[in-house]
Amino acid sequence: MYNINKIRKHFPIYQKYPNLVYFDSSASSLVPREVIKSQNDYYAYNGTNVHRGAYRLSYEATQSYDEARLKVAKFINAEENEIIFTKGTTDGLNLLANLLLKDLKEDEIILTSMLEHHSSILPYFQHNYQFIPLDQQRITLSGIKKVMSEKVKIVAITLGSNTLGYITDIQPIIAYLRQYSCTIILDCAQVVAHQAINVKTLDVDFLAFSAHKIFGPNGVGVLYGKEKLLNKYSPLQYGGEMVEKVFIDHAIYKESPFRHEAGTPNIAGVIGLGAAVDFINHLGLSNIAKHTNYLKDYLLRKMALLNEIEIYSQNNELPIILFNVKEVYPHDIASYLDTYQICVRAGFHCAQLVTNLLNVDWTIRISLGIYNTISDCEIFIQRIKEAIAYFKGN
């Protein structure tokens, strides 16, 4: 097991807030000094553009940027030219949806689910979409079989729910979907921080994730696509450095990844993402999952003793606990906890249809990270008991 105190030393925030209990890692993980330094160094000692300058500094910036692409590719077992840098999961999923929807006929269908984050569902509201019936709030093969048909051209689903914390048993689903001619898109924003993703075994067409959930910076993310698809589709955006030759009435575009990365990218962000991948590799995804799930089970055992708490995320795989204090507004609980520097999330967590499934308006979400400790859990339990007493007068 880890020496968590040693790991915490990588996160400068604990120097400023030694008593911080950060339980919102599914929103954004804390950022280690290695990632901060990599970005600072780029801005302090380089700051030049990539793939454009005919001088040493620009070559060096390009080298660091390209190295980050290689690290990300290895991280998910992809090829370098299958990694497109985006602004994040939302950006990747939206750009892709808009591209694919252009080719869809009116009667063709997109399958998605009520478990999705809004970025994996709202882009399809402009077309014919259908929900996969859930099985105990999970996306399952049997649910998909009920609605699958030749008319379905896109299946856009989450690999891991950001609210209920379920990981979709995706392999049999993809094997089944391969009998049809449809594009499979996975939202991997949550799972990427807890489980190794191997695009070759997955055989998925596209997937997206964000750097800021794996210790990286905000505003940068990854859209993975199979090489043949990325080179088949027209560019996601148009602009600088994505074109081979421009004629008066047409243009010849570069191959992937450059074809899809128009304009000056978030160079520091991408370099920071590369450093984040190094950091996560150093920790080991299975160690992170083991530690965070151990803490989750610990918290669940303690929370189960509190009658006023209702837990919605049962037997999930991700280190997420979704709950409410009966008859108390989640935002009141979150504000109470915040007075003790305990950060939890209250609301519908950008996945509002899940509240329909649960028949509630809002919930409180705890999501754990590698830097959390048993002591964090104890403090939370003590304060939530106080909050219950405060709001419920018992």
Ligand SMILES: Cc1ncc(COP(=O)(O)O)c(C=O)c1O
């Ligand atoms: C499952 C899921 N999908 C998509 C997103 C969107 O990520 P971003 O805000 O980085 O674009 C999130 C972020 O919370 C998420 O949890």
